[in-house]
Amino acid sequence: MTQDEPTAGHAAARLDARLSELPLEVAPGRDLWPDIAARIDERAPPVAPATRRAAWLWQAAAAVVLVAGSSLLTASLLDRSVLQQQSAVPPVPANAHATVVMPAAFGPAGQLDPEYVATRRQLTQVLDQRIAALPTSARAKLEFNLGELRRAADEINAALAEQPGDPLLEELLLKTYQDELAVLSNVSQLTNSLANEPANMPVSPTGERMQL
Amino acid sequence: MAHAGEVVDELQRVREAAKERRLVTSAADGSAVAFEQLYRRHCARIHALCLRMTGNVATAEDCTQEAFVQAWRNLRRFETRSAFGTWLHRIAVNAVLQQTRRRAESLGAEDSVEREVADVLADHLTVDPGRSRDLETAIAGLPPGARHVLVLVGVYGHSHEEASQLLGIAVGTCKAQLHRARALLSARLGETEWNHDAG
Numbered sequence: 001m002t003q004d005e006p007t008a009g010h011a012a013a014r015l016d017a018r019l020s021e022l023p024l025e026v027a028p029g030r031d032l033w034p035d036i037a038a039r040i041d042e043r044a045p046p047v048a049p050a051t052r053r054a055a056w057l058w059q060a061a062a063a064v065v066l067v068a069g070s071s072l073l074t075a076s077l078l079d080r081s082v083l084q085q086q087s088a089v090p091p092v093p094a095n096a097h098a099t100v101v102m103p104a105a106f107g108p109a110g111q112l113d114p115e116y117v118a119t120r121r122q123l124t125q126v127l128d129q130r131i132a133a134l135p136t137s138a139r140a141k142l143e144f145n146l147g148e149l150r151r152a153a154d155e156i157n158a159a160l161a162e163q164p165g166d167p168l169l170e171e172l173l174l175k176t177y178q179d180e181l182a183v184l185s186n187v188s189q190l191t192n193s194l195a196n197e198p199a200n201m202p203v204s205p206t207g208e209r210m211q212l
Numbered sequence: 213m214a215h216a217g218e219v220v221d222e223l224q225r226v227r228e229a230a231k232e233r234r235l236v237t238s239a240a241d242g243s244a245v246a247f248e249q250l251y252r253r254h255c256a257r258i259h260a261l262c263l264r265m266t267g268n269v270a271t272a273e274d275c276t277q278e279a280f281v282q283a284w285r286n287l288r289r290f291e292t293r294s295a296f297g298t299w300l301h302r303i304a305v306n307a308v309l310q311q312t313r314r315r316a317e318s319l320g321a322e323d324s325v326e327r328e329v330a331d332v333l334a335d336h337l338t339v340d341p342g343r344s345r346d347l348e349t350a351i352a353g354l355p356p357g358a359r360h361v362l363v364l365v366g367v368y369g370h371s372h373e374e375a376s377q378l379l380g381i382a383v384g385t386c387k388a389q390l391h392r393a394r395a396l397l398s399a400r401l402g403e404t405e406w407n408h409d410a411g
Contacts, residue, residue: 011398018347019366025256026263032277033251037244039277040284138219145223152230171291172233179226186222 116177123184130188142187149180236296240287247287251280254297258304264363265308267352275311279304305364305378312356350400358393361386366393 131139156173232253238246258279263272282303283290290299351359364375365386376386 012394015394015397015401016366018344019362020369022344022347022367024260024368026260027256028259028273028276029269030273032255032259032273032280033248036251036277036280036284037248039281040244040247141220141223145226149226172237175233179230183219183222183226186219 116181120177120181120184123181123188126188127184134187142183146180146183149176149183152176153180232296236287236290239284240290247280247284250283250296254300255280257297258300261301261304261363261368262308264348264351264367265305265360266311267354267356267359271311271315275304275307278307278311282307301368302378305360308360309379346401347397350397353400354393354396357381358389358396361389362393362397365390 131142134142153173153176156176232250235246235250235253239250255276259272259276262275262279263269266272266275279300283300286303290296351362354362360379361375364370364378365372370378372383372386372390376383379386381389
């Protein structure tokens with residue numbers, strides 16, 4: 001081995017670096033969809049065995065997509081009395097946020113994890129206390145999106161009342177709660193860091209301290 | 213200050229994830245329209261994977277197509293706790309492996325095919341296109357087993373455990389194939405670069 005020859009480790013590292021620079025997306029030279037569409041039309045679509053369940057899943061999933069103001073599960077499908085019987089609904093804390101979502105019951109004996117409920121309540125309280133520190137536009141977006149997430153969770157809860165134990169609905173609901181918790185946690189961290197900023201930090205004429 | 217931007221990014225990510233879940237649920241319910249949107253979102257990534265794993269443009273298109281058809285047929289088995297893209301990636305790898313077994317050929321060994329693949333990939337190269345094109349050509353020229361491992365571990369960042377599961381081989385085999393792939397690539401790229409310098 002001469003002085004100019006790289007070591008095997010160095011060569012491997014250099015090769016790995018080059019491999020990592022390669023594009024991960026390369027569109028096909030032609031649109032493959034027409035051929036795919038023709039092939040999937042040959043077979044029956046993957047229809048769920050229980051049509052009624054499929055309808056619920058669609059509506060619940062649509063709720064998760066945060067369609068503003070939508071109530072995809074109509075009143076005729078909702079039986080609030082069933083909801084009350086099948087969902088063990090603990091009382092909402094008096095100091096909780098006005099739009100706090102109704103906790104879900106996963107089956108006759110199932111409830112949300114108490115640790116999760118406590119964390120969520122704590123984060124919601126933090127949000128209530130600190131939301132004023134956010135810029136107006138960020139606050140509006142945050143409130144809107146949290147509201148949508150919570151509405152989605154409400155509607156999936158209602159669907160679960162009709163279809164207790166449905167695994168996909170439960171999955172959707174859990175994911176929605178996780179999304180909400182992630183947003184709350186993120187805001188909590190954000191406002192924490194804001195609180196730690198120097199008091200003489202420049203403030204815009206509208207009172208906004210952060211750039212979007 | 214990027215904090216508020218991060219919150220908005222997080223919300224955007226949540227929205228995108230929610231939109232994808234809706235599309236998957238709708239497609240599983242039989243909506244070809246929703247499935248086409250999923251295809252549009254993921255086809256470039258799946259096609260790139262197939263292109264590199266097969267080393268052949270026509271076979272890559274066949275495998276991409278097959279992956280989406282199989283995804284459609286098995287959508288109801290998809291568990292939403294994992295990402296749709298990850299699930300689709302796995303299906304695409306299976307499609308490539310089945311195609312490789314079915315055809316029992318090493319198209320990547322043909323120089324004309326290597327050039328064809330490199331030409332397609334070269335259009336998407338942003339970093340030092342000349343050298344990257346040589347790299348793509350060299351990858352396409354690897355023996356299938358070594359190429360599959362190199363693409364999954366080296367390009368797509370899978371661990372040896374993940375790649376061995378995807379390919380249905382032992383972890384030790386996976387490591388050996390990667391070692392082989394690196395050695396072959398280094399030798400080939402060394403020659404190419406030396407020739408460039410000499411030229």
